[in-house]
Amino acid sequence: MPAYLANTVFSALMAVASLHGQPHLPLSELSITELEDSLGDIDARLDQLAHFRLQAGVGSNGYRSALHLVHLESHHTEWFEVQLSELQSIDQVILVPHLVMDNEAGLVSDGFPIELQIIAGTQEHPEGELIAQTKPKDGKQHIAPFIFPTPGLKASWIRIEAIELSARSWDGHYNFQLAEILIFQGDTNLALTSEVTTSSQSIGYDSSRDERYLVDGFMPYVMNAAIGAQSRAFAVDNLADDFTPELMIDLGEIYTLEQIHLHRLELGNNIPLSKSFDHGTPHRILIEGATLKDFSDRSLLLDLIFENSYQTGPIIMRNLEGDACRFVRLSIIEPFFDTLLPEPTTVFGFAEIELFSDQTNVAYQKIPTANFRNTKPNRSLENLTDGHNFYGKILPIREWLEQLTERYELEVKRPLIRAELDKRYTQQTIMLRRMGWLAMLLTTGIVVIVLVDRIIRLRQIAQIRERFAADLHDDLGASLHAIGLLGDIALASTQAPDRLNTALTRSRELTKRMSATVRHGTNLQSIGRLESLEKDMQRIAERILVKISYEISTTGSDPLNKLKPRLKMDLLLFVKECLANIVKHSDANKVKIDIIASPNTVEIIVHDNGRGLPSNGTQRIPPSLKRRARIMNASISISHSTEFATIIHLIRKRSLLTFWK
Incomplete structure (x- = not known):
C-alpha cells in the first residue's frame, strides 16, 4: 500500500x-432508566442541531x-x-x-x-x-x-x-x-x-x-440552525441606471482571502413562493480586493457571471486565489430585474457576505458601506455581516452538514427508543395490574388464614378447658368421695381419739391436695405456662408422687417447645394419667419419665418398679391410656425390664399434611 x-x-x-x-x-438489553436517559439525551441534542x-x-x-x-x-x-x-x-x-x-x-x-x-x-x-x-x-x-x-x-x-x-x-x-x-x-x-x-x-x-x-x-x-436570532437580509430596490452600485467592506487589516460565501435573499414562507428563486441576486458581480482604500492597487478576485438559473443557489461559494486584501468591493454589473412587479425594477440584496482567511470569517461584524441610498430601513447594511440569516446563526458548511446527518440518525433512533419505552410501560402496567390482583388475593388469603387460625385457637382453648374440666372433675370427685368416707369414719370414731385424729388429718391433706389441684389446673390454662412442658410435668409428678422417688429426663428441648399447646396438654394429661395409675395400683417406690423430642416425633416413656400388670397382650393397656393415645393419633405399647416392672411407651409422629397438633 x-x-x-x-x-x-x-x-x-x-x-x-x-x-x-x-x-x-440492542434496545431490549437496556433498562427503562437507560432508555429514558437516552431519549432525554436525544431530545436535548436535537434542540441544538440544525x-x-x-x-x-x-x-x-x-x-x-x-x-x-x-x-x-x-x-x-x-x-x-x-x-x-x-x-x-x-x-x-x-x-x-x-x-x-x-x-x-x-x-x-x-x-x-x-x-x-x-x-x-x-x-x-x-x-x-x-x-x-x-x-x-x-x-x-x-x-x-x-x-x-x-x-x-x-x-x-x-x-x-x-x-x-x-x-x-x-x-x-x-x-x-x-x-x-x-x-x-x-x-x-x-x-x-x-x-x-x-x-x-x-x-x-x-x-x-x-x-x-x-x-x-x-x-x-x-x-436553518437551531440557535441564533433571526436576521432579515439586506435588500434595496429601484437602483439608478446611470451608475454602478457598489458595496465596500473594510476588513480592518490585510488578510489572505481563500474563500467567499454569498448567502441569497430569503424567499419567504409562502407556498407557493411569491418570488423567483434568484430574487435579488445580480446576473453579474465583480469582486475586487485591495490594500488601499481608493483601490488604486486593486486585483480581481472574482467575476461572477450567472448564465442560467442553475448557477445560483442558497449559498454561492467560491474559492479564491489567496490574494492579500484589506478592502473588498462588490460591483453590481448586471443587476436583477424583478419582472413580477407591475413595473419591473431592479432589486439587489444578500443575507450575508462571508470572507474567509485561514478558515475564519474575517468579514464578521465589519459593516459595509454603499454608494447608493438604502431604500429599506428594516434591511440595513449591518445585517450583511452579522453572522445570521432568516432562520438563525450561520454555521460553517461542514458543521452544518454534520449536524444534519446527526439529526437524521437521532430522528431515526428516537422512535425506536420511544416504541421500546411504550412497550416496557405497557408491560409494567400489565405487571402492576397483576401485582394489584395478587396483592388483593394475598390480603384476602391472609385475612382468611388469620380468621381460620383464630377459630382453630379458640377451639383448641375450648377443648383444653374441657379436658381440664374433666380432669378436675375426676380428681375433685375422687377427693370429695374420700373426704366423705373419712367424715363417716370420724363420726364413728368419736370414742376413739386416735382413729378420729387420723381421719381428720387425712381429710385436711385431701383438702390441701384439692386446693393445689384447682390452682394447678388454673395455672395450666395460661399459654405461657403451656410452653414449658418439662416444668409442668415436674409439678404434676411432685404433686402426685408423694413419698415416691421419681426422675424426669428430657432430650430435644427445642422441638419440644415448638409443639402446639393442644398437643402439649394431651401429653401432659397422658403422663398425669400414668402417674395416677402408678399411685393407685402399682405400689411402686421408683418412677422414671423420659421425654424424647425430634423434628418428626415425640416420645413419652414412663417406667415404674411396682407389681406390673397381670397378663400379656394389648388388653393389658388401661382403657384411659388407650383413649388418650387415640386422641393424639399416637401409638402406645407396654413392656417391662429387670429394673422396671412396667414400661409405658407413647410415640407420636408428625403428620405429613399438617404441623404439630
Whole structure:
C-alpha cells in the first residue's frame, strides 16, 4: 500500500462502519432508566442541531449516470471522480444525495447506490486505493448527507464508485446520482468548482444536471440552525441606471482571502413562493480586493457571471486565489430585474457576505458601506455581516452538514427508543395490574388464614378447658368421695381419739391436695405456662408422687417447645394419667419419665418398679391410656425390664399434611 494512504485506510473503514450499520447494544438489553436517559439525551441534542429545510424553486440537481433498464445491470459500476488542483490533505468526504418526492414514501433519496466505495489516489498512483466501502442500511429513506471521515489522507483525486445501483423511484431504472460532492480540509471545501469526470453520460437533455453541478456548492438544503436570532437580509430596490452600485467592506487589516460565501435573499414562507428563486441576486458581480482604500492597487478576485438559473443557489461559494486584501468591493454589473412587479425594477440584496482567511470569517461584524441610498430601513447594511440569516446563526458548511446527518440518525433512533419505552410501560402496567390482583388475593388469603387460625385457637382453648374440666372433675370427685368416707369414719370414731385424729388429718391433706389441684389446673390454662412442658410435668409428678422417688429426663428441648399447646396438654394429661395409675395400683417406690423430642416425633416413656400388670397382650393397656393415645393419633405399647416392672411407651409422629397438633 502506498505510504500516502498508510495511516488512512483502516481508520476510515472503521469510521464508516460505525456510521453506516455498526450494530449498537440492542434496545431490549437496556433498562427503562437507560432508555429514558437516552431519549432525554436525544431530545436535548436535537434542540441544538440544525433543522432540515429544503430549497424551493429552481436549482441544479447535481449529476446522474447513464440509465440501466434491467436488474441484471444494477451491478454495473458507475463512478464520479473529482480532480483536485494539487496533492491535498483530506480529513472528510461528504456525499449529498439527490432528493425527490415519492408518491407513496414522501421525501426520499434517489439514485444513491445500494453499495459504494471511495477510492483516493495521486498523479503518481493513478490506480488509487480503497479508503471506504459501505452499504447504507436505510436505503432511500436516508435524506441526510453521508459522511466519510478520512483522517490523515493525502490525495489529488477522489473517485466515488457505485458497485450496486439502486432503482429510481419513479420508473424503476437503475442509475447513479448525487446532488453534491464535498471534500474537506478543515472547514475548506477543496472540491468546490474542481474538475469532474464521470464513467458515463446521462441520456437525454436536462440542463439542471451537469458534471460541474456535483461541485458547485449548491445542495437541496437551506441552512436553518437551531440557535441564533433571526436576521432579515439586506435588500434595496429601484437602483439608478446611470451608475454602478457598489458595496465596500473594510476588513480592518490585510488578510489572505481563500474563500467567499454569498448567502441569497430569503424567499419567504409562502407556498407557493411569491418570488423567483434568484430574487435579488445580480446576473453579474465583480469582486475586487485591495490594500488601499481608493483601490488604486486593486486585483480581481472574482467575476461572477450567472448564465442560467442553475448557477445560483442558497449559498454561492467560491474559492479564491489567496490574494492579500484589506478592502473588498462588490460591483453590481448586471443587476436583477424583478419582472413580477407591475413595473419591473431592479432589486439587489444578500443575507450575508462571508470572507474567509485561514478558515475564519474575517468579514464578521465589519459593516459595509454603499454608494447608493438604502431604500429599506428594516434591511440595513449591518445585517450583511452579522453572522445570521432568516432562520438563525450561520454555521460553517461542514458543521452544518454534520449536524444534519446527526439529526437524521437521532430522528431515526428516537422512535425506536420511544416504541421500546411504550412497550416496557405497557408491560409494567400489565405487571402492576397483576401485582394489584395478587396483592388483593394475598390480603384476602391472609385475612382468611388469620380468621381460620383464630377459630382453630379458640377451639383448641375450648377443648383444653374441657379436658381440664374433666380432669378436675375426676380428681375433685375422687377427693370429695374420700373426704366423705373419712367424715363417716370420724363420726364413728368419736370414742376413739386416735382413729378420729387420723381421719381428720387425712381429710385436711385431701383438702390441701384439692386446693393445689384447682390452682394447678388454673395455672395450666395460661399459654405461657403451656410452653414449658418439662416444668409442668415436674409439678404434676411432685404433686402426685408423694413419698415416691421419681426422675424426669428430657432430650430435644427445642422441638419440644415448638409443639402446639393442644398437643402439649394431651401429653401432659397422658403422663398425669400414668402417674395416677402408678399411685393407685402399682405400689411402686421408683418412677422414671423420659421425654424424647425430634423434628418428626415425640416420645413419652414412663417406667415404674411396682407389681406390673397381670397378663400379656394389648388388653393389658388401661382403657384411659388407650383413649388418650387415640386422641393424639399416637401409638402406645407396654413392656417391662429387670429394673422396671412396667414400661409405658407413647410415640407420636408428625403428620405429613399438617404441623404439630
